[in-house]
Amino acid sequence: MSVTPTSTGLKRELKNRHIQLIALGGAIGTGLFLGSASVLKAAGPAMILGYAVAGFIIFLIMRQLGEMLAEEPVVGSLSHFAGRYWGKFPAFLSGWNYWALYVLAGMAELTAAGEYVRYWWPDVPTWVTALVFFTAITGVNLSSVKYYGETEFWFALIKVGAVIAMIVFGGYLLLSGKGGPQASVSNLWSDGGFFPHGVGGLFMTMAVIMFSFGGLELIGMAAAETQDPQKTIPRAVNQVIYRVLIFYIGSLLVLLSLYPWSKVAAGGSPFVMIFEQIGAGFAAHGLNFVVLTAALSVYNGGVYATSRMLFSLAQQGNAPKSMARLDKRGVPVNATLLSALATFAGVVLNYLLPSGALALLMSLVVTALVINWALISLTHLKFRRAQGGRKLVFASLWHPFSNWLCLAFMLMILGVMLFTPGVAVSVYVLPAWLLVLWLGFRLKRPGADAAGLAVDKA
Numbered sequence: 001m002s003v004t005p006t007s008t009g010l011k012r013e014l015k016n017r018h019i020q021l022i023a024l025g026g027a028i029g030t031g032l033f034l035g036s037a038s039v040l041k042a043a044g045p046a047m048i049l050g051y052a053v054a055g056f057i058i059f060l061i062m063r064q065l066g067e068m069l070a071e072e073p074v075v076g077s078l079s080h081f082a083g084r085y086w087g088k089f090p091a092f093l094s095g096w097n098y099w100a101l102y103v104l105a106g107m108a109e110l111t112a113a114g115e116y117v118r119y120w121w122p123d124v125p126t127w128v129t130a131l132v133f134f135t136a137i138t139g140v141n142l143s144s145v146k147y148y149g150e151t152e153f154w155f156a157l158i159k160v161g162a163v164i165a166m167i168v169f170g171g172y173l174l175l176s177g178k179g180g181p182q183a184s185v186s187n188l189w190s191d192g193g194f195f196p197h198g199v200g201g202l203f204m205t206m207a208v209i210m211f212s213f214g215g216l217e218l219i220g221m222a223a224a225e226t227q228d229p230q231k232t233i234p235r236a237v238n239q240v241i242y243r244v245l246i247f248y249i250g251s252l253l254v255l256l257s258l259y260p261w262s263k264v265a266a267g268g269s270p271f272v273m274i275f276e277q278i279g280a281g282f283a284a285h286g287l288n289f290v291v292l293t294a295a296l297s298v299y300n301g302g303v304y305a306t307s308r309m310l311f312s313l314a315q316q317g318n319a320p321k322s323m324a325r326l327d328k329r330g331v332p333v334n335a336t337l338l339s340a341l342a343t344f345a346g347v348v349l350n351y352l353l354p355s356g357a358l359a360l361l362m363s364l365v366v367t368a369l370v371i372n373w374a375l376i377s378l379t380h381l382k383f384r385r386a387q388g389g390r391k392l393v394f395a396s397l398w399h400p401f402s403n404w405l406c407l408a409f410m411l412m413i414l415g416v417m418l419f420t421p422g423v424a425v426s427v428y429v430l431p432a433w434l435l436v437l438w439l440g441f442r443l444k445r446p447g448a449d450a451a452g453l454a455v456d457k458a
Contacts, residue, residue, distance in 0.1 A: 036212070036252075039205040044196035044261050045188045048252045050209045055244030057409045058213040061373050063396040064380035064403065065217060066237035070394035071387075073229035078217075078376055079312055085382040092441040093434075094375045095313045099339070100433075101368035102302040102309070105214060106343040108365055109299035110134060116292040119272065120285075127348075133296060138340040141303045144329040148304050155297035162290035163247050169283060170254035183258045191260045207366050207417045212248070214369045216240060217376070234394040306339035307332050318444060366417065367426040367433075374410045377403040 039047045065077065074080045078098060083091030113133050114126025140151050173179030188194060195202065272291065276284040311332040314324035323335040380396065381403050396402065418427045 039208050040256075040261055042197060043202040043205045044192060044194070045256050046195045046199075046202040047205065047209070048188075048249060048256070050202050050206060051212070051248040051252065052244070054206065054209045054213060055241070055248060057406055058210075058216060058373075059240045059244065060397060060402045061376050061406050062216055062237050062240050063394075064399075064406075065376050066233055067392055067394050067396040068380060068383050069233045070230050071392060073233065074312075078372070078379060079309065079316065079318075081383055082375060082379045083316060085386050086379055088445060089438070089441050090375070090379065091316060092313075092318045092445070093437050094372070094379070095309055095316070095318055096437055096440065097368055097371050097375070097433075099306050099309045099313070101214075101365060101372055102305045103339065103342045103345075104365045104368060106299050106302040106306070107345065107349060109295045109302065110343070111349075113292055113295040113299070116288055116295060119288045133299065134340070134344060137296065137300050137303055138336070140300065141307065141336050141340075142331060142333060144331055145304075148300065152297060152300055152304075155293055155300060159290050159294045159297060160247075162287070162293075163251055166283070166287060166290075167246075167250050167254050170251075170258055174254065174257055179258050182260060185257045187257050187260050188253075191262050196262070204416055204420055207413055207420060207423060210369065210413055211366050214365060217372070230393055237394075303336065303340060303343070306343070307336040310335035310339055318441075364426045364429075366413070366423075367430055370410045370413055371430075374407055377406045377410075 036047065039050065043050060068081050069077060072080070079091050079095030082094045110130040110133060111126060114124075114129040117124055117129045118126065141148050170179075174183050174185070177183075184190075272284050272287045310319055310323045311326075313319035314321055314335070323332065323338065325332065325334050327333050381400060384396075384399055398405075414427055414430075417423045
């Protein structure tokens with residue numbers, strides 16, 4: 001089969017099955033499997049409502065991004081749209097923030113992978129497993145986009161299949177009575193109520209819940225290397241709401257019915273611990289393998305995303321030109337290596353701060369995610385204004401109301417983080433991060449207008 005190159009030199013080697021599983025895989029990662037431990041402790045069963053609300057907001061944002069991608073399936077997605085419809089600095093800001101976001105996310109996933117391995121081998125330092133996985137995944141991404149797509153396809157297939165099997169198995173234990181005397185749907189409200197710590201308890205966990213949905217926008221990065229993107233991208237975006245209902249709401253409903261939430265062992269993954277508590281040891285080991293696969297899947301996607309964004313930034317003139325260089329397989333090798341080198345700092349962080357690395361990284365990732373999602377909604381407003389009244393291939397929902405709703409929600413998340421111990425620091429560094437990006441823009445693009453908002457019509 002011949003491979004159709006894009007105008008950038010990248011090759012359209014990702015098929016529909018790759019995109020569907022990349023989108024599925026982006027929805028299932030550390031935020032759900034490991035981050036849900038802290039959410040469960042603070043919010044109890046009400047976490048189910050939290051994931052439902054956050055998932056709906058992300059679906060609206062994905063529809064906004066999907067509308068733009070269906071019209072222009074380009075590499076760099078958000079950075080490209082911000083540059084074309086908003087201005088030069090928004091393009092620089094969105095691109096480098098996205099790159100930093102997935103570097104941080106990669107560090108978090110490597111750290112989580114180390115935690116999962118310690119379930120079997122407690123004496124193995126997290127930095128050792130982080131180094132092993134770092135080397136392997138970087139090698140895959142240096143091969144070709146086809147190998148990345150295949151690797152992600154099987155990673156995602158494993159965890160999607162396992163979550164479905166877990167829901168079915170958990171439902172069987174619950175309905176058959178073989179889950180033990182403690183297994184009952186009443187666990188959702190009998191142990192302190194559905195809101196055991198009040199609405200405030202749920203409210204204060206929303207930042208961690210939002211971390212769970214980071215990665216869904218990966219399909220935007222893959223648009224330029226996707227076959228028939230105007231059909232594939234809308235299909236993948238529309239499935240977001242079903243993935244939230246099945247993988248988040250469905251799995252949490254089953255798991256929290258199997259065992260009283262307050263008795264779940266502290267630490268580790270609640271998914272693994274609940275099955276361990278009810279005596280399903282084989283299932284617990286199997287689930288730990290799955291959550292390890294999930295972490296590696298999201299990390300694999302992060303390496304891909306950072307390399308393509310850096311490639312796009314170089315094409316825009318917002319990164320060194322050497323980052324736009326492709327090898328004969330269509331892989332931006334320099335961009336991949338530099339992104340991998342930045343992520344390697346996560347291995348060092350695990351060595352220096354083995355006990356607190358994951359919590360710190362998750363809070364920083366949420367801040368970068370909030371910026372990223374807010375920029376999608378703002379850029380979409382600019383994009384829609386430029387379209388006039390013409391009919392669009394894949395129109396978003398409730399424009400412009402949904403845009404302002406999403407922006408208000410992002411502002412609320414920052415407010416929650418500001419009053420959350422251990423997480424507030426990531427909000428305090430936000431102005432400094434924006435200043436760093438502004439200074440970087442002025443150094444890289446000294447000829448830009450004072451506001452940095454002149455739209456590049458080229």
